Amino acid sequence: MPLFPLFVPSVLFVLSVLFPGPSQAETLDLGRAIYMQRCFWCHGETGHGDGPSAVGMFPRPRDFVAADYKIRSTPHGHLPTDEDLLRVISRGIPGTPMPAWVKILSQEEHHALVAYLKSLSPRFAAEKPQPLPVPDGPANPEAGKEVYRKARCFLCHGEAGRGDGELTATLNFEWGIPHSARDFTRGWTFKGGHEPHDIYLRITGGLNGTPMGPYADILTDQERWDLAHYVASLDLEPSATTEDFLVTAALIEGNLPETHDGPAWQKARMLTVPLAGQIVQSPPLRWWTPSAGACNVRALHNGHDIAFLVEWDDPTGKPEPLPDSAFLQFPAQEGSKPYFLFGDSDNPVKLWHWQAGNTAEEWTATGSANTEVRPAIFQVYPSYKEGRWRVLFRRSLSGEPSFEAGKFLPVLFSVRDGANGESGNVRATSTWLYVTVERPRSFRPWLLALAYMLGAGVVELWVLAKLKS
Amino acid sequence: MKTLHPFLAVMLLAVPAPGEEPRLYNPYDRPKNGPPLTNVFHKAQPLWLWDKLKQPKHHPSARMPDFKFSDEEAMDALAYLKSIADPSFPKQEWPPWTAKTEDTMNDEELTEMMNLTDMGKAVWGNARCTVCHKANGPGGTIIGGFVDLRVGGIDLQIAQAKLERDWLYSWVKEPKSYFLDTLMPRYRLSDSEARALVEFLLRDEAFRPTTEPKPEAPGRWKALDDPSRISRGKRLIELSRCVVCHDIKGILELLSFPPRPAPPSENTVSWLFYDVRCLSCHSIEGRGGTYAPDLTSEGSRLKASWIHDFLIQPDLIRPLSQQMPKFNLSPEEAKTVADYVQQFRRDPRVPTSVPPGEAEKGRALFQSKGCVACHTTGEGPGGGVGPTLDFVADRLEPGYLFHRLKHPHAVNPFSAEPDYGLSDEEAAALSAYLLGKKK
Numbered sequence A: 001m002p003l004f005p006l007f008v009p010s011v012l013f014v015l016s017v018l019f020p021g022p023s024q025a026e027t028l029d030l031g032r033a034i035y036m037q038r039c040f041w042c043h044g045e046t047g048h049g050d051g052p053s054a055v056g057m058f059p060r061p062r063d064f065v066a067a068d069y070k071i072r073s074t075p076h077g078h079l080p081t082d083e084d085l086l087r088v089i090s091r092g093i094p095g096t097p098m099p100a101w102v103k104i105l106s107q108e109e110h111h112a113l114v115a116y117l118k119s120l121s122p123r124f125a126a127e128k129p130q131p132l133p134v135p136d137g138p139a140n141p142e143a144g145k146e147v148y149r150k151a152r153c154f155l156c157h158g159e160a161g162r163g164d165g166e167l168t169a170t171l172n173f174e175w176g177i178p179h180s181a182r183d184f185t186r187g188w189t190f191k192g193g194h195e196p197h198d199i200y201l202r203i204t205g206g207l208n209g210t211p212m213g214p215y216a217d218i219l220t221d222q223e224r225w226d227l228a229h230y231v232a233s234l235d236l237e238p239s240a241t242t243e244d245f246l247v248t249a250a251l252i253e254g255n256l257p258e259t260h261d262g263p264a265w266q267k268a269r270m271l272t273v274p275l276a277g278q279i280v281q282s283p284p285l286r287w288w289t290p291s292a293g294a295c296n297v298r299a300l301h302n303g304h305d306i307a308f309l310v311e312w313d314d315p316t317g318k319p320e321p322l323p324d325s326a327f328l329q330f331p332a333q334e335g336s337k338p339y340f341l342f343g344d345s346d347n348p349v350k351l352w353h354w355q356a357g358n359t360a361e362e363w364t365a366t367g368s369a370n371t372e373v374r375p376a377i378f379q380v381y382p383s384y385k386e387g388r389w390r391v392l393f394r395r396s397l398s399g400e401p402s403f404e405a406g407k408f409l410p411v412l413f414s415v416r417d418g419a420n421g422e423s424g425n426v427r428a429t430s431t432w433l434y435v436t437v438e439r440p441r442s443f444r445p446w447l448l449a450l451a452y453m454l455g456a457g458v459v460e461l462w463v464l465a466k467l468k469s
Numbered sequence B: 001m002k003t004l005h006p007f008l009a010v011m012l013l014a015v016p017a018p019g020e021e022p023r024l025y026n027p028y029d030r031p032k033n034g035p036p037l038t039n040v041f042h043k044a045q046p047l048w049l050w051d052k053l054k055q056p057k058h059h060p061s062a063r064m065p066d067f068k069f070s071d072e073e074a075m076d077a078l079a080y081l082k083s084i085a086d087p088s089f090p091k092q093e094w095p096p097w098t099a100k101t102e103d104t105m106n107d108e109e110l111t112e113m114m115n116l117t118d119m120g121k122a123v124w125g126n127a128r129c130t131v132c133h134k135a136n137g138p139g140g141t142i143i144g145g146f147v148d149l150r151v152g153g154i155d156l157q158i159a160q161a162k163l164e165r166d167w168l169y170s171w172v173k174e175p176k177s178y179f180l181d182t183l184m185p186r187y188r189l190s191d192s193e194a195r196a197l198v199e200f201l202l203r204d205e206a207f208r209p210t211t212e213p214k215p216e217a218p219g220r221w222k223a224l225d226d227p228s229r230i231s232r233g234k235r236l237i238e239l240s241r242c243v244v245c246h247d248i249k250g251i252l253e254l255l256s257f258p259p260r261p262a263p264p265s266e267n268t269v270s271w272l273f274y275d276v277r278c279l280s281c282h283s284i285e286g287r288g289g290t291y292a293p294d295l296t297s298e299g300s301r302l303k304a305s306w307i308h309d310f311l312i313q314p315d316l317i318r319p320l321s322q323q324m325p326k327f328n329l330s331p332e333e334a335k336t337v338a339d340y341v342q343q344f345r346r347d348p349r350v351p352t353s354v355p356p357g358e359a360e361k362g363r364a365l366f367q368s369k370g371c372v373a374c375h376t377t378g379e380g381p382g383g384g385v386g387p388t389l390d391f392v393a394d395r396l397e398p399g400y401l402f403h404r405l406k407h408p409h410a411v412n413p414f415s416a417e418p419d420y421g422l423s424d425e426e427a428a429a430l431s432a433y434l435l436g437k438k439k
Helices: A004-018 A024-043 A082-091 A107-119 A141-150 A166-174 A196-205 A221-233 A263-267 A444-468 B046-054 B071-084 B107-126 B156-162 B165-173 B191-203 B220-225 B227-239 B269-276 B304-312 B331-344 B359-368 B398-406 B424-434
Strands: A246-251 A271-274 A294-301 A305-313 A325-331 A349-355 A359-365 A371-375 A379-385 A388-396 A409-416 A433-437
Touching: A024 A107, A082 A107, A141 A221, A196 A221, A246 A305, A263 A294, A294 A409, A294 A433, A305 A325, A305 A409, A325 A388, A349 A379, A349 A388, B046 B071, B071 B220, B071 B227, B107 B191, B165 B191, B220 B227, B269 B331, B304 B331, B359 B424, B398 B424
Parallel strands: A246 A294, A246 A433
Antiparallel strands: A271 A294, A294 A305, A305 A388, A325 A349, A325 A409, A349 A359, A359 A371, A379 A388, A409 A433
């Protein structure tokens, strides 16, 4: 159909003459109406980012009059393009109260909002934001790693990219200024997207109004392209799908490790357990913004004892203002599966509870309000390094609950980041999973086989002897 | 008034309408916590700066991250800082002897120097510098307790290894001219007082480093003028994002701040709070420091006349190390502050008057209830646990006295004072008795 390409534009042209689009004034009116209904709560009536809900928010809702936008495809200090604004409105900003509007507002409404936001700052009339070119050639993440060091990204983002750099720690803890550098191992928390293309633009143009400055004049295009791929490569690759609910304690011989990096741990399969904020029970409050998004769990046993190694990222190992803590939760009674938040009155739970500063306690609970604390009958070995907690819990296989081969025992993992204000029921938690222990290799089949062979040999000799005689 | 996050806060210094509560400057609401570095070469000696870059934690009260600079990198950064220092930084005329060490002075110079440092020591004492700053005592001990980190006092033991004379003069005289957002008050020192204080700080052994500095290779700092070093240093300072905490000329600004309002007009209470930085130590409705009493409802408690006199002559009501410094306020200024406190810093729960009571009955109650075990009243013996009440009527508002007698723990939950459950009549009688206790 060679005429088709010509046909479509001409139909569109005729349509646009017959049904003209909304005028600019109408678009602005529509934008303003939606703004006053949806955005004003946070961004304020005049767009200064001082709406009634903005009290105590950090980062503050954007001030549309100052127009210092973070997510741009343009150089540092410049305004965003219309596409940038459309995208950020539609996707929202992860890790902040800024919602994603894609499912709530139509495309037309998105465009009207962009027009309205732009009308709030005189800068848009005066400046013409131009998007930066993004390379599309090959990139070398290994070279990017070297750029990361050379450009001193570690000062804020930490050696391993977990957002625990010394400068960030100083700002947060010495000065109480909560500018936190992004944790690169948690790709889903990136404000402007996690594709190398997005990361390249953030590195090149910086995030206006934050300590994350631009590197356009400091690094070459290729260096930034390599660096973007290196940063993207740091995202935690979940080793298992979320449908995987089974922690298997692998069997080893001899003593269980007391450290977190012994070779024995290679024998255990690592399960990445998603964690979510506790948003069911309040008071004290529903917790939408936990600091940990997942934990890695491995388990080993040696026929006598069982060890769980739980690892999660926490940008702050400091004990202030509240200590970090974590626990494993099991049903207290055989065969029951209690309510996942501290059990219920009929179905108590047992917690192996650890708190930084090395206190280990065993808790029994029948609901969030009813907990009883006893001395621990398990050991803990915690360590904190480069933005990651590793806590090893160890106990005998027998006891309450007891771990047996072939039995599937419910287990739940929960962690709290004190620096994020987490304590009590303000925490990150998994749902119930199951744990089982690998069956010890039994010698009976071998003995039988040996006896059989010996028996067969004896019979054979007897037959041979008979034949000879 | 809400507590604003220091980083988010706008310094609200607009002139209030008559009768409206003035906005008071809170020095903790500042955009950057670090001092500006543009003229740091006029302030400190290169060796000290080098050490600060290399070992930021050397200094117990320092709150700068360790950037892990190599020796070369530290030199590069210094080279850039040196290159941006303003050549027109104010200089003073100093008598020639100030450049000499004590053993090379003649007798006349030595006497002059000793007189000046003696005077400087008196200024140091009156200004209560030791409340925030540390120094070696005569015997090598530390006077004045600790440097409280939040006050950000600079450990003066290193004064002589660090500070430049011209800078020190302008600093003690007009701290804001160097660092607009400093927590340090302006003391209104005269030229001669400032000179005396400078001499004292630069001569007295209390401010000498306890360890001998290593001798420096001659010409070591010549390398700072190398242009390639300067441009490397600029890049390094950019990469280390020093501008997040310091103002540095020539380096791209990253954070955005609301525009700075003009300072309040002089001789208003807002201006006095701005100039003297009262909220570095005191707090009002949750804003400000924690080193001195909260002023939120002091107007219901203290008599305006007493506040006025106290501001002029802060008396010995506390141990030396905790005393309020003398800020050299004029009587009019003291009145402006006292009036503000009286008018706006009130607690609505505290009554403004006392029901009539019989002083004689109050005197008897003072004995029978056992008040005398802890307080003196200037009549016969009394205890020293509670504050003396000899002249209590000069200090406390009558309504407060009554309220406090009725509800000692509502006012101060940690007070050791027992709650006697006094009836209104008893409290009124005791008030009448105590209100006779005047100078």
